[in-house]
Amino acid sequence: MCEKRSMTVLVAVLVLSGPGAARAEKTVFVSSPEYEITIQLKYTRETSPEGEQGGFSSYTATGRFENVKFGPSQAEGFECWFQQQVEMPGGVKVEGAAVPAMQVSGEGAIDEFVIAPAWEDPNQAIQPEITTGPGPFEPYLQLLTWEMAHSEELESEDEIPVAPIVPTVWFMYREGYSVSGAELSWEYPGFAKGQVESSGVQFSVPLDRLAEGEDIELEVPYTDGGAQGKWRIVFWSAEGQEE
DSSP states (O other): OOOOOOOOEEEEEEEEEEEOOOOOEEEEEEOOOOOEEEEEEEEEEOSSSSSSSEEEEEEEEEEEEEEOOEESSSSSOOOOOEEEEEEEEEEEEEEEEEEEEEEEEEEEEEEEEEOOOOOHHHHEEOOOOOEEEEOOBBEEEEEEOHHHHHHHHHHHSOOOOOOOOOOOEEEOOOOOOOOOOOOOOEEETEEEEOOOOHHHHHEEEEEEHHTTTEEEEEEEEEEEEEEEEEEEEEEOOGGOOOO
């Protein structure tokens, strides 16, 4: 095995206030290695004639983002921005050319699902019939400022959340299903229709871990009515592996 290659790209900026002034150092984020990011939602849900009915009784879907790289912030309040590689017509990538962005798109797939029955008569379940899908979806990953990530808490009368001491990158992930539910829809004959709807999650990662190319794995609980499960978030970098 060889020694892990550090990809820390924090540079020191010299601040001088006058002749003979002491040097002050400030770390500035320049770049990260490329990451592959996967974000998976998995949950189960209890259904019954007397309680929740219809929709999913179990669901697993995964969004994937490849060649994700982070670069310097382009706006106040953001610790970094995405660096998207420039592509020519035909999908040819321009080596060394990138543009900053606050959001990236990925590819998503519905891995497993079970659609629950519905009941008009408690003694007779109506089984679903799939009308479209399942098909791929286009998730997105967006960068947030600390204020954006905590806007609801800041507007409430509760105690204001404490900002982290270390530089932290905040994210919002959305599955990005279409309004029409073209990725997966179904009907309960003669009774109702249903379709897949987007879920999302906010999370944060320390900036220095991204700068170093560290592998990162997070789990965030998921609750929605009777649905219980979790989000599993993985940042994987080839630079973070030992050969």
